[in-house]
Amino acid sequence: MSEAAELLELYEHAPLIELAALADAERRRRHPDGVVTYIVDRNINYTNVCVADCKFCAFYRRPKHAEGYVLSFEEIGRKIDEAKAIGAVQILMQGGHNPYIPFEWYLDLLRYIKQQHPIHIHGFSPSEVQFFARRFRMTVDQVVEALQGAGLDSIPGGGGEILVDRVRRLVAGKKALTAEWLEVMDSAHRHAMRTTSTMMYGLGETNAERIEHLIRLREQQARSGGFTAFICWPLQPEHTEMAGSPKTDAVTYLRTLAIARLALDNFDNLQVSWVTMGMKIGQIALRFGANDFGSLMMEESVVSAAGTTFQTTAEEMEHLIRGAGFTPVRRRQDYTLVQEAA
């Protein structure tokens, strides 16, 4: 039996507790100290204008739509200051594929942030980088070098969805295909930038295609070695063109996480997606292969409210991690620990 077939057999048929035990043993082997990390950061979506038309996306607005926006540098700077004031160590900056923004704007924005509001910038997912390359007639390496030269620190794994072109063409036909997504990660890693990786499942892919996605990530990691972590979550179909698609359940999430821990044997860290699965499944996920509680992302309303609201949330997160039997520690994007916290 091929390795992919073995993983598929486990994914589909192993008893849940057996799968959990296998994944938990892998997690313990890598993280025997019982530490579960998390990061405090802020999500900044610099524009919602997008021409990619992904069927699963509720965020974007077509050009000329009344609700389309592009944030000003000052607005972005203010959001960074608010985030830093309550402990954020990075921003996650992503946006739509906006055909009206010139390339210089992105470079000026990165320079502005580094000069006026310095913080780690985790930004521009592979599909955005590919959009820039196409639109501005540059190679991926040229885009990556220019962004890095202007201040970009690392690249998020957004837009990975399922790295199988049959599936990508069904739901996000105008966006980077599998090889293009991986090409950006390869380029980033060659330029000594660390990146994360993702999987959004429930798009109509088969279980075998989920396994194929994981194997593609592992092969890329073997080639370029710059992925810090992997995170998966199910499609959230509400308010999208895919509304009405069947929602997957918590057991599917836990099985998917566990099989990812077994397949991704050259990845150090697996993150919990409590944002989509809720805190209780998040706690359980720490026994299905995950060793990181992901991001304590600040919501607009939380940030503009008093800092105490956030502190309570951070405390709750640490309380949940402790409740699951682990020691919570704050980290940075590269998984170095923020010692003064926790």
Ligand code: SF4
């Ligand atoms: S590229 Fe991003 S913003 Fe645009 S439609 Fe797809 S998921 Fe939404």
